[in-house]
Amino acid sequence: MILMTKQPIQAAATNREKGKMADDLTCAVCSEAYAAGNREPVMLPVCGHTFCRLCLFHVEGSSSFNCPTCRAAHAGPSVVRLPTVYALLNLAESYRKSNRSKCSEHGSTLEFWCRECREPLCGHCLLGSHVREGHQVVKAKTFVDEKSKEISTRGAQLEKSIKDKKVTLVNNIKNLITRITICAEESELLNTSVEKAYGILKDNVKASSIESVLVSSSMMDSVVMELHKLSLISSFREENGGRTRCKSRTETEVIQGLDRQESISEVEWQVLPVEETEQTAPPKEQEQEAAAARGISRVASLENSREANLPEEHAPAGQASNRNENPSNSSIGAVGGDQHDTPKRNETPWPLKCCVITSEGRNGRLKWENNSIHMYALAELTDAHLMFHMSLLQSLIPSDKPEVFMDLRVDGRILGRIYIRLQGHLRRAQHFLALCLGTLGPSYRGSKFHGVAKRGAPGETLAGGRYVTPEGTSGKGLMKDLEWGGKCMQEKAVGRVVGASGGKSELDAFFHICTRDHEGNKFACSFGQVVSGMEVVHSAVRQMNCAKSVIIADTGVTIPSLLRQQ
Template sequence: MIGNSAEEEHDAHFSKLALSPTGIMEEELTCAVCSDMYSSGLREPVALPLCGHTFCKQCLSSVETEGPVHCPTCRTQHHGASIAKLPTVFALLSLSETFNKTERGGCGDHGSPLEFWCRGCQEALCGHCLLEAHVRDGHHVEKAKIFIEERKMEIHAQGAQLVQKIRERKDTIVGNIINFIVQITQGAEESKILCSSTQKVEKIVKDAGNIFSIDSVLMSSTLMESLQGEILKHSAQRAEEITGAGKQRCKSCSETEATIGLPRQVSASEVEWQEIPLEETEQTTVHEDLGQGSSSDIPVDSKPKTSKEEAFMEGTISRSNSVQEDVTVEGVEKISVKNLRTPWPLHCSVVDGEGRTGRLRWERKRLHLYALTKNLTEAHLLVQMSLLQTLVSREKPEVFLDLGVENGSIGRVYIRLEGRLRRAQHFLALCLGSLGPSYQGSKFHGVAKRGAPGETLAGGKYITSEGTSVNGLMENLEWGGKYIKEKTEGLVVGASGGKPELDAFFHICTRENRGKKFACAFGEVVTGMEVVHAAVKHIAVKDVFIDNIGVVIPTLPL
């Protein structure tokens, strides 16, 4: 026999009950398996004969098999009589029922336990109340236990509905905030366009004062009309973006969003038509805006400019944004940027808990978050990184890489990642800089199998404060096994050979090789494959670098 006898267990058990406060009393009158208090019927207490531990009959029956019954507490094996034949511990059952009557409240008039509920009168009743006033026609009386269980179910159902409503309201609030951020970001991009356009107008108006020939004045008039048409066209397009957003939705994207529960993200096919050179999306200074073709941010008029017009507009602005002159023309209001009390143009950024910032821009009808950096950039609106990071798609996050060379830009590449893979999350962290370093500024280090099937562009030496590095930032990245994929164009794959110290290396496949496979594919180019091919064809591939990098934030249609 293991431990004390059943009789000794019972003596100790009831001695403990006699000395216990209410909390412990209730614990001792509760089955250790189901946590319900003992009661007549299926919840009657029965004691296992060898160890003396007590449980309700239903719980012991559920663990009974053809072999011995193992005590749920001490694992002692019990042979012999079945659970159904074990005697009820009536002393414990009586204590449990008495405890229920005294601790669950009594009748204020009679002092008896409130064991009934009258649905018609909406009152709790004891036995005396029932006999005195409620045993009559029209009174629907039932046991208090039934009423309590019913109300418990109602409370659970109401709680679940309320939690769902709270979650829906939360999603609405977050969606409104993100749409607000989108509108502010769009406004910041538009402010750069308007700032540039204002200066062009000033230049035309100012130079018109020194014109004394018909040809010159006609030229100035044509330029002004052209600029006016560009602004009106841009305003119309902007209005159409706001009012018509969401009308043309990609069915597959909608289905994907509904499945993973994410805000809508514009598909790659929706932005391919508006591909523009990278330098045309950057507006860091006025000189760059006008001297390097960034005026494409304003929809250009279809009428080509003559050489005289180009010469007239060339180098129109040579002064900085902070230096402005008032220009007054008869019949025209004074044009002056310095009269604006708000910063102009506007800039938006994100900031993380360590004070690093990343640019936030509205490009190609989507919100783009650039990699975090310690170099603080000018910003008039700062958004917490933690808010936007939660909006990055968990299943299919999309990142962008701007490839460049010393004398210019090659273009932008969009890559959709397999978010379920740790290797994809590792790549995402290096695109965003969320774990410290990022791929921004790093160079590609070669082309594998140049000109042959299975050709790849190789990169991944991210830059740290100490120089380049390829060490992984996360552990246990996938390699081989079920992650093997056939070599097809556009796949983004790991290139570490399974070695953790090389986990940051990645290859982009530029030529398929059917029948051959990569050890671990974690993403695929969805837009910009021609940019990757251009990088491969560059005379010195090692001169190709990642100029900018970041992630696309899925947003709700405005």
């Protein structure tokens, strides 16, 4: 009997001690336990009584107040300036933690978990009812381990779900930027076609010979072909299939591609109403001009044709277009007009132009070429209508294998474009990418290739890298600790893009493009590979053999499209 009565007596004593401690750790005004924040304990310096800060805020007057317990006057610092009693605060936190692991009825440690009642148990609770009633009880540690493993599994699933949703969101953003860039490209092509058609129809009114009529017909076929391109660009956004790389071509091949013509009979025509415009010509010429305008509306309203084949690629960037001079001040109906006219209120600017912009205000063109977005080196453009921040577009560039492009020019004519895939994990590749984009200031745009190393021999290379600065040219590196030698050494093979600094930081911007294999020999630091346009590189070597200057007319980076991968 003594053993049976001793336990309840001890439990009662423990409960009384716990009750007294709980009273000491609660505010006498609100009876809430002290806690960090508004409920932190503060002491009145005159009487030494402690309350939570929030309750003292409520009793604080304009200058003084009385202690809620002993009514002693307090005229010291304001409540907000009274120091926190951290010893009492820490004790309250420790008490809460210990109380959570003790049985509120028996004061014993909670060592078990009842799966049916879904509550923690001490030994007395276990023997009292749960075992007799056949409940499934496990040790607290078993339950904690099971729950911890479950939480870890669910956390991993949640993390994967969040990552997947993030990838989807980023892809949606990339597709949105792609579609906007394509729309801008379409507006430029449409604007050019309308200007050309206007000029053709205007000349056709005055045509009086077979030769002039045939010339006009041939030029009109060319405009129709350009509108076929517009239709195919539009259909590209809707079709599924794999992304294809269009090979870079020489200037002659590009011209041959642009000269391809389609029969007008293969295209369906749709007549649209033409907006009336003010006429300044004589009556007879007014009728002729109106007929020309109606013809233009028919050209501009061609329905999309998906049966034609898109030429392998657009003319290289920088190549002069065959535009006619801008038309007169007369409007060209609802399709377009003089691109230099000031847009009217609520009128869309035309043609649309996209660019990337940095926090410093520098920007670069965005173009849709070769089935991907091309982001050109930064400059000081001001006429773009749609702008995307550089940080956003940089996040869409593949970090492991970024791809840059360079347009090469000789004596004012474009040789073609080369694409270089970089080894993104190398700092030297990131340095090269920065010089192609101009993100660190200067860029390779406008720089010259300065020589051909080992001309005609194995291991021949085209040498470049003197970027342009306001003070002249420089080959100094813009980043530190660029790789040289070691694991970066690779065999001399055609298309390799390699460092040419000799390990010297003042020449870190120099690079070579290998044009002849040299088996058994290695470059000290290879960081990229030409994936398209090696014929352009070979052409550049031939031009330099003739003592001609080869210039990087433009450069930038590509952002792959996902439109055809979904």
